[in-house]
Amino acid sequence: MKIGIYGGSFNPIHNGHIYMAKFIVDYLKLDKLIVIPVGTPSHRKNTLADATMRLKMCKIAFENEKKIEVSDIETKSKDISFTYDTLLKIIETYPGNEYFEIIGEDSGEYFHKWKNYKEILKLAKVVVLQREGYSTILKDSNLLQVKNPFLNFSSTRVREAILNEESIENMVPKEVAEFIKVNKLYKK
Structure with a gap:
């Protein structure tokens, strides 16, 4: 199986995140994309x-997407979230697959400073x-830049x-907007 891992703060998840998740599933022909809000x-x-x-908002946003699942692997942990550690847990949960760590170019700019970045490139x-x-x-044969x-x-x-x-109605799905409103999120 081809498994994508798409982590982020998703604070909150918005239509750009959702579009990119669907885009990358199609672009890479993934069997599964795991969306992981950071803990x-x-x-x-x-x-x-x-x-x-943030986990609930992601679940709301992707509830009708068959190839996209939302994981609480980081939000349920009290430890600091590092991509390398999460990747190892994903590999342990779904062994023997091909893994794709999805990041934005804002993260790509300093990827070479991530914890165990060379090992990440060996694993995915x-x-x-x-x-x-x-x-x-960074340039590496296991680092793919997508247009x-x-x-x-x-x-x-x-x-x-x-x-x-x-109004945020054009920025997030209406169900996410309603969740934000009901839970009074992002108000001072």
């Missing part, structure tokens, strides 16, 4: 919405999605819109 991030202060809430193909204004420094459409979406913009009491 405790290794690379920034934890200013994220509650992990359980690292697939870098283009993001405007970024470029991947994908640029989408003008960001979680930061969604959170700003919520704070400014602007």
Whole structure:
């Protein structure tokens, strides 16, 4: 099987994330894409919405996608989340497959500074999605740069819109917007 691993803060998940997830399933002809909201991030202060809430939003966003599953592998852990450790857990859960670690070019720019990045490249193909204004420094035969459409979406913009009491209906699925509203997420 070809298994993709798509981690991120998803704070909140937005239409750009959803589009890219579907795009990469088709582009790589994946059998399964595992979406993994980060638990405790290794690379920034934890200013994220509650992990359980971000996990639920991801599950809502992908509930009708047969090839996409959402995993709580990081959100249920109290440890700092490192891609290498999560990849090892995925390989243990789904042994003997071909693995694709999906990252954005914003992460690709500093991938060479990630914990055990050389081992990640031995265990999986690292697939870098283009993001405007970024470029991947590292070159490796197991690092694939994808020519994908640029989408003008960001979680930061969604959170700003919520704070400014602007509509987010074109940025997130309506069920996710409703979940955010009901749970009063991203309000000061």
